[in-house]
Amino acid sequence: MKFTLSWLRDHLDTSASIEDLADKLSSIGLEVESIDDPGAKLKNFTIARVLEAKRHPNADRLQVCKLDIGGGTVEVVCGAPNARTGMIGVFAPIGSYIPGTKITLEAKPVRGVVSGGMLLSERELQLSDNHEGVIDLPEAFAKKIGQRYVDSLGMGDPVLDVKITPNRPDCTGVRGIARDLAAAGLGKLKPDQKITGVEGSYDCPIDIKLEFSQDTRDACPCFSGRYLRDVSNSEAPEWMKQRLKAVGLRPINALVDVTNYISLDRGRPLHVYDADKLKGAIRARMGKKGERFAGLDGKVHGVDDTMCVIADDKAVLGLGGILGGEDTGVTADTKNVLIECAYFDPLRTAATGRKAGIQSDARYRFERGVDPGYVIPGLDFATEMMLKIVGGTPSKARVAGAPPVSRKVIQFNFGLVEKLAGIAIPQTQARETLEALGFLVDGKDATAKVTAPSWRPDIEGSADLVEEIVRIAALDTVPSAAMPRTAGVARPVLTEPQRRVRRARRVLAGRGLVEAVTWSFIERGTAVAFGGGQDMLEIANPISSEMSSMRPSLLPGLLSALSRNHNRGFTDAGLFEVGQCYRGDAPNDQFVSASAVRAGSTDIQGSGRHWDGTPGDAGLFQAKSDAFALLSDLGFDVSKAQISREVPAWFHPGRAAALKLGPKTTLAYFGEIHPQVLHSVGLSGTVAACEVYLDALPSKRKAAGRGSFESLALLPVKRDFAFVVDAQVAAADIAKAAAAADKSLIADVSVFDVFEGEAVGKGKKSLALEVTLQPREKTLTDAEIDAVAARIITQVEKATGAKIRG
């Protein structure tokens, strides 16, 4: 909502500066988005008279001028030849910034005489290139001595742009804004002029009808009109055109300009029809499918039966409250007009506007709710202004229906201000605020009957009145009050799943991975490739097809990030994300995954080539390490879970696995991404990836204690075994068989070497185990150790078909 300062002053008697007005507007909820003040840079310069000009004592070419600056005198040094006694000029005080020379004036002596400012040329004010001498104003300016020069230039009317929140239809007109400012103490609202003498002597020759069914009649409960005969629709007066242009509207012709002007001045949209182009009666009714009209926006619009239209006997003319029609619009040649002032339902107007895709000044106001109490007064106001400008003879007003004026009545307890807002505002002040805003306050007690003005459809209850009182008193005055604390030390607030997410991030970052935050939506084809892409997860109005499917996994986003980084030259990289994914559209279909990817030469020690060892290309075992480390760190004993080779299609079938807890719960997938999938995201080589489903993890034990610690006195004994076995036999099975040989004695079995090659035969591998025996009561004898070793060999050979290497 744009308006000029002088326009505001039409309604508000104020001496406040533009800055104070703007600050107050922002403070009370009418946020000033910009002030465009073409004269702002000239505001410090005032009109002054040269009382005496005399030669500078130390310089032939300079004069010392004694100036009357209005309410005082000042001496300035001046080099202009035209400065002379009696002249009227423009004065710049010390401290002011001269736009033409980009200098801020300082008080310093000029050849021994301290200049108290300067007289200005037009070039110094950037008004023209003229620098022949200082500005020499005509004698008519004598009565403006001391006033701002910029005001005489017609550049002193700054434009304010105010953001109107959807609850304030009254402030879509300058008068409403003035009312708020007056209530806030920045001036007095000027009384509204009483309109008389606009009611004509003849009946409006055009019939106005409301043709609605019972359930659509609220679409347009009131339609008033007046006929103006014999108008001469030329141009609007200069002042009106000036204001319209200042706020960004193009003047069209006098009648249209008046409707636009009143829309801005009063928040009251109107329409004028060329009466000679109307066929029969005019009516508001619901549209019919297939009907169309040519709008004033130059486009043809179709309508349907949810939309309120204005029509004559023949055709739809426009959309009520949104857009008028081209065919019946007024032109410079128009002789007779019908002025429309109607009330359209906010919700239906909004729905229609959205459906038709039309933004208009009328819609902006009707969908917020124009003042239903200003239908007939608005018609009169428009008539009067039009009569003044285009002449003509008015008819009697014709009114179909009645405006839906319903003024909310609230039993208001003034104590609620302090209860809700925490500020004690005297009841008299609260009452004055409400009254200044147009509320009626009935009753002198702590509880009063408060009636909202017709222009405030947003007022529903007591909380709204508290807001009115507090915002006008200024929220900055509300004293801050400490919230009560629970006694003692603050307690932990995070739930276990929240702590897991938080810890997972630090663990993965602590493994050298870099956290990314990628989009929740991805391209549908990719979503399908990762097990998603269901219809229910498809956004109907995506910003682009690349961002249309809710992600089933974090991997697509991470892989695409790897690919982008690869293209920037970062080929050895590890990324992770901890975030939400979607199995379906129900709340519990959303789950949290912690996923990591590594590409190129990277492992936990670092990335890329290094003299002290360059990591190989990240693969299955980096992924497994990331996943297992994360799970362990989250307190989960990975030995309790089962490794399954069943993996989703986006993983390499031979080089990936799932970690499961029972047949139904998958805790994680880890391994290498299927090369076909890599290819589709523009990557090659191998990419190690893991996904850990944080929600699937069992809850951790609560106790903080660590259990008892057993310090064993006897030294452990280590023995190595090498087996040759079929290559596809799982190392875990071999280790498990070895461990089972003596559960009380064998403390650990670790795999320290795996070798495949000709030496062990085709399709075979050699697997070396280190078995740790932990004696508990006495040192083991060689015979005892040999016996365990023999059992280990037997067990492993029996369980896996392995042969001990000789």
Place this chain on the structure above:
Amino acid sequence: MANDTDIASLEKALLSEIDSASDLDAIERLRISTLGKKGRVSELMARLGTLPSEQRKAFGQSVNQLKERVTEALEARKSQLSRDAMSARVASEWADVTLPVRLGPLQDGRIHPISQVWDEIVEIFGDMGFSVAEGPDIESDDLNFTKLNIPPEHPARQDHDTFYFKPKADGSRLLLRTHTSPVQIRTMLSQKPPIRIIVPGRVYRIDSDATHTPMFHQVEGLVIDEHTHLGHLKWCLEEFCKAFFEVPDLKMRFRASHFPFTEPSMEVDLDASAIGKPGQWLEILGSGMVHPNVIRNCGLDPEKYQGFAFGMGLDRITMLKYGIPDLRDMFSADLRWLKHFGFLPLDVPTLAGGLSS
């Protein structure tokens, strides 16, 4: 016949040999050839029995003294040679100390600024007794709008350019939440006051330009009890901002505004001196007293319960605090950017240790 002169000359010879021994092996050989069973000193001792008894004592003492001195000399020479050998080895063991080393994963890894700031926020509000509530991204129209006092076709819905899913068989449409406020509703529907929660999360609006991304993050706060008023809200936000921006004092400006779900509503500006840029006001959040309709929509009595809510852009305050210029970079996963603006894994913010120190 051995006598003192023999012993002296033997000692002289032996000490000289020891002194000239050039390595540890030579010392060992000398030890054996002198002090060993058949060594020269041992042989002297063997003669003891051949001496007249009156000489035995003196001779024995002399040989023992010789043995002690030779032993001592051997040990001294041995330790000297050991030191020499060590010095020689160390002298030969040279490495280029300027070769670079890996700094390890704790220096390589990074936490995204949004995660870091989220952890900071939890620290601050956790201390003030707020717990963390969460809700789904895919929401119903009812929870995202209607229960928040934004009825269908309300103009406020236009401020939320909403992503919708395809209509269901019954005509209803799910949407991507446009703010974290539906979690207020979920919380009030499922939990009795007093309530103090903060809600972090992703939110979505159809918006994509230099300062908007279709996905961004908000953090929401909600307090519901029987006494909390606007003054508490101001205090809470002031304390939060001081703690978050880590300044002892700052200026804030509270402006009236409108949000359908709060009444009274206010927008809050921060004097940018807090981030070292004096002379500007920064709009940082919207807030207000929870609208009675919202409280009522959650099955609570607005005559009894009241409280405040606020919402701010997590990305925005992250950018302000850490001088991040462009929102879009947050989601571009550019390693260079992440390395520059990201945080080390052990940069865990705590109130005791400081949020960013």
